Amino acid sequence: MRALKTLFLLFATASILLAGTLETKIYTLPKEAKPALKEIYRKIDSAKFKIDAAIYSFTHKKIAKKLANAARRGVKVRVIFDKEANLGNRRSQIGYLSKFRNVQTYLLSGKKRKRGKGYGLMHMKMMIIDNRDIILGSANWTYSAFGLNHEVVAFLTSYQKAKRLENVFEKMILKAEEY
Numbered sequence: 001m002r003a004l005k006t007l008f009l010l011f012a013t014a015s016i017l018l019a020g021t022l023e024t025k026i027y028t029l030p031k032e033a034k035p036a037l038k039e040i041y042r043k044i045d046s047a048k049f050k051i052d053a054a055i056y057s058f059t060h061k062k063i064a065k066k067l068a069n070a071a072r073r074g075v076k077v078r079v080i081f082d083k084e085a086n087l088g089n090r091r092s093q094i095g096y097l098s099k100f101r102n103v104q105t106y107l108l109s110g111k112k113r114k115r116g117k118g119y120g121l122m123h124m125k126m127m128i129i130d131n132r133d134i135i136l137g138s139a140n141w142t143y144s145a146f147g148l149n150h151e152v153v154a155f156l157t158s159y160q161k162a163k164r165l166e167n168v169f170e171k172m173i174l175k176a177e178e179y
Helices: 002-018 033-045 061-072 094-098 143-147 159-175
Strands: 023-029 050-055 076-082 103-108 125-129 133-137 151-157
Touching: 023 033, 033 061, 033 125, 033 133, 033 143, 033 151, 050 061, 050 159, 061 076, 061 094, 061 103, 076 094, 076 159, 094 103, 103 159, 125 159, 133 159
Parallel strands: 050 076, 076 103
Antiparallel strands: 023 151, 050 125, 125 133, 133 151
C-alpha cells in the first residue's frame, strides 16, 4: 500500500511538471495593483526576443514606455488594439508605440454583427513574452484598471499554453489592419 501511495505521488508530481506550467501568480486589483504592475514591468524588461499582446483599452503610459524600451533593445513587439476603443482615442498608446522601430501596431474589431450595424469587440487582455510567459486577466492597461476597478491579473509560465495563445494571436493578426 505504501509503495502504491509513493507511486501515485510520483505520478501526480510528474503530471504537474509535464503540464507545462512552471509558475502561476494571481493579483487582484486595486488592492494588489502595485505588485501586479511591478511584475508586468519585470516581465517586459526581461523579454529577450518577442512580445505579442492583444488589449482592448491601452492608456497606461508606463506600460507603453516599457514596451518601447524593449523594442529599443531589439525585442520584436506586436500589439493588437481594439479598433473602436483606440482609433481616435487621444489617450490610447497606439500612436506612441507605432513610432518605434521593432513595434508593429494593429487594429481589430470583433466579429461583424449578423443583425444591425457594427461589430463586436476585440476584448482580450493578453501578453505573451518569448513564447513562454503569459499575462492575462480582466484588466485593461489603464490607470482606472489598476487604481479603481476590481480586476484580476494572472501570470503564468508555460511553453505549451503560450504556443496555444500564439496560434490564436496569429489568426487575429491575419484579420487585423496595421495602424
